[in-house]
Amino acid sequence: MLIGSSYSLISTFNSWLSSGNILLNIAALIAYGIFISIILSVYDYLFGWAERKIIAKVQLRHGPTYVGKFGILQNLADVIKLLAKEHIVPDTADKFLYAIGLPAMMAISVLLVLVLPFSPYLQATNLTLGLLFVLVLLSFMPLFMFVSAYSTGNKFADISAQRSVLMMLSYELPMLIVFASVALLSKGFNISGIISAQSTTWFVWLMPIGFIVFFVTMLAELERPPFDFLEADSELIAGWLTDYSAPYYALSLFLDYTRMLFGSLIMAILFFGGWSGPFLPPIIWLLIKAVIISLFIIIIRTTLVRMRIDRMLKFGWVWMLPLSLVNLIITYMVFIH
Amino acid sequence: MRVVIDVPVRINVGPIHPSTHGVLRLVVDVEGDKIENMEAHIGFLHRGVEKLLENRMYMQACPYMEKLDYFAPMSYDELYVAAVEQAYGVEIKEKAMYVRTILLELQRIASHLASIGFLCNDIGQLFTAFMWSFKDRDMVLKLLEAATGTRMFYVNMRIGGLVRDLPPGFEDSTIELLDYLSKRIPMYEKYLEKNPVFMERNKGIGIISRDDAKNLGITGPVLRGSGVSYDIRKNKPYYVYEKLNFRTQVRNEGDNFARYKVRMLELRESIRIVREALKKMPSEGSAVGMPIRLIGPPVKNKITITERELPRGECMIYLVADPQRPYRAYIRSANFINLSAIEEMCKGQRFADLFSIIGGLDMVIADVDR
Structure with a gap:
């Protein structure tokens, strides 16, 4: 029944979107916005909790237990606490950049999720060059990270900012080449077309090497261990987030999981057939795939030691870049030529 | 608005920092990611323990000594009591010697296990190995609790022996634990040494040469990691270490990995020592020492020097004994002297390696500051 009603909702949404009426168009977009916010908040919240629980299991701890059943309300309590705290802006900060850095990053990551299609009918737009648009948005990420780190005037954040540039140099190019090989294979940049x-x-x-390269570069893009140089808590305290307090820190937590959602979604779309799958509705398939990838990303965090930033650059240029090129060439020779 | 930052950048690491093992302040000049110069500032946790000892009666000082190194409290307690025993000129019962050896080696196991966890934490292995090794450490602590009554700060030594005998069933549960630990230690080694990133973060990092280590007066696993075979338990044996069969573990690389590896090998040696000591321990007799005395040794300005191999290196007490209370007690802390090597180790290393070096040195800042 639920599936049936959701189908009827989606078809209504589609008919609204395709009708020439501008009011209906706006209503459809608002409805889609609400849908995306629900997905984002549920995913962010549940994964904030699940990460704590899973890591606790691996580390022979219990994780949150007191607030709510199985500690499910712990993150809510944390966010309320963070919002109630005093928001301290350091004297050394550039006030304007400090204010826009994190919200801009959040906006970009929400936009990234917004561009991705959730099912054949459930998508905000169907851009012809969707993948390219994703890439453009992705390359804004380190820029704003640099801005928000640099704006605090903290030396640890400064190191973090320098590291973010170094990171971008090491992982962006291999990732771009993998994007190119995906586009080559699907003969277009349209995301629905790729699926x-x-x-x-x-x-x-078809391209396992490409997937490995993409997974590693995605981990770097998401700043997940072993590539968490920017927030390296045992070295840089909290890196670029050192001087972000209260509500901004809460925002940064949401940002983390929103980016993880995007990372898992794009991996599911580019390499695991997106929404395609039997029996269940497409959106459920896509979310199942994304959740499995997210869990894998979380489990990696429990086992790997942080790499060193200079090794990362070497790793990116000596291993990832040639591998991605090999992947591109193989893809061209075998499947296109 | 912000200031333009000169090169090299001067960064204050600590005193409040997640991985300085307490309140150590390191002033680091970095150029890019490379450490140009480094200076360690200590003293944030200075409590004046040496002065406190001068104002306490002899056995009142034990709790102060224990808080110096909170990962090996019993070792420090024993060091102090041994110094007082020397001042008194008391013979220690044979059974008490065995019991002390066993307890001290268990303490060493607990301390080394903790150090492995900290090393992993410092190089960014978010708490997994830390929690595992602390779980194992906790099992050792439970055993010590059974033997002494408290979990961490034991105050278990008395002049000539201990406060109480080992409880019944202690031997069996110890052997059970040792069997468990001898299975766990290879597991740690497999988990860490097959991890290429762990090896990369530790091999060739923070090298200190054999001569430098000797000249700086470094001791403990750090010295043995630099290829010097020096262990008070072997070189100036005390208690029953002469009668026991164990080796001094030495690695020649002098890097962070060597220090970690020496600790791993010493865990095995400690397990061996405890097993053998349990076998050789006389079954009859009591290990209980004298009750606490208010009056000190009937000597005037008797100078005693007591050395012990603690988990973090050679510690020494220079005690000038008077009746009533010590006239002077100087503590040579291994951590303090090992810390002097950190500048040598860090020069030219990456900023991220600073923390693996601190983890490899296995600092306890309370012991450095005293």
């Missing part, structure tokens, strides 16, 4: 190109075989089977 329909995988209706017979997932791209992960």
Whole structure:
């Protein structure tokens, strides 16, 4: 029944969007915005909790237990606490940049999720060059990270800012080349087109090297361990977030999980056939795939030691870049030529 | 508005920082990511323990000594009591010697396990190895609790022996624990040494040469990691270490990995020592020492020097004994002297390696500041 009603909702949404009436168009977009916010907040909240619980299990601890059943309300309590705290802006900060840095990053990451299609009918837009748009937005990320780190005037944040540039140099190019090989394979930059190109075989089977490169670069993009140089808590205290207090810190937590949602979604879309799958509705398939990838990303955090930033650059240029090129060439030779 | 930052950048690491193992302040000049110069500032946790000892009666000082190194409290307690025993000129019962050896080695196991956890934490292995090794450490602490009555700060030594005998069933539970630990230690080694990033973060990092280590007066696993075979338990044996069969573990690399590896090997040696001591321990007799005395040794300005191999290195007490209370007690802390090597180790290393070096040195700042 639920599935049926959601289908009817989606078809209503579609008819609104395709009708020429501008009011209906706006209503449809607002409805989609609400839908995305629900997905984002549920995912962010649940993964904030799940990460704590899973890591606690690996580390022979219990994790949150007191607030709510299985500590499910712990993150809510934390956010309320953070919002109630005093918001301290350091004297050394550039007030304007300090104010816009994190919100801009949050906006970009929400936009990134917004661009991705959730099902054949459930998408905000169907850009012809969707993948390219994603790439453009992604390359804004380190820029704003640099801005927000640099604006605090903290030396630890400064080191973090320098590291973010170094990181960008090391992972951006391999990632771009993998994007290119995906586009080559699906003969276009349209994201829906990429998913329909995988209706017979997932791209992960066609270019496993590309997937490995993409996964590693995505971990770096998301700043997840072992590439968490920017927030390296045992070295830089909290890196670029050192001087962000109260509400901004809460925002940074949401940002973390929003970016993780985007990372898992794009991996599911580019390599695991996106929404395609039997029986269940497409959006459920996409979310199942994204959740499995997210869990994998979380488990990696519990086991790996942080790399060193200078090794990261070497790793990016000596291993990732050649591997991504090899992947591109193989893709061209085998599947296109 | 912000100031333009000169190169090299001067960064204050600490005194409040997640991985300085307490309140150590390091003033680091970095150029890019490379450490140009470094200076350690200590004294934030100075409590004047040496002066406190001069104002306490002999056995009142034990709790102060324990708080110097909170990862090996019993070792410090024993060091102090041994110094007082020397001043008194008391013979220690044979059974008490065995019991002390066993307890001290268990303490060493607990301390080394903690150090492995801290090393992993410092190089960014978010608490996994830390929690695992602390769980194992806690099992050792439970055993010590059974033997002494408290979990961390034992105050278990008395002149000539201990406060109480080992409880019944202690031997069996110890052997059970040692069996468990000898299975766990290879597991840690497998988990850490097969991890290429862990090896990369530790191999060739913070090298200190054999000569430098000797000249700086470094002791403990740090010295043995630099290829010097020096261990008070072997070189100037006390208690029953002469009768026991164990080796001094030495690695020649002098880097962070060597120090970690020496600790791993010493864990095995400690397990061996405890097993053998349990076997050789006389079954009859009591290990209980004298009751606490208010009157000190009937000597005037008797100078005693007591050395012990603590988990973090050679510690020494220079005690000028008077009746009533010590006239002077100087504590040579291994941590304080090992810390002097950190500038040598860090020069030219990456900023991120600073923390693996601190983890490798296994600092306890309370002991440095005294």
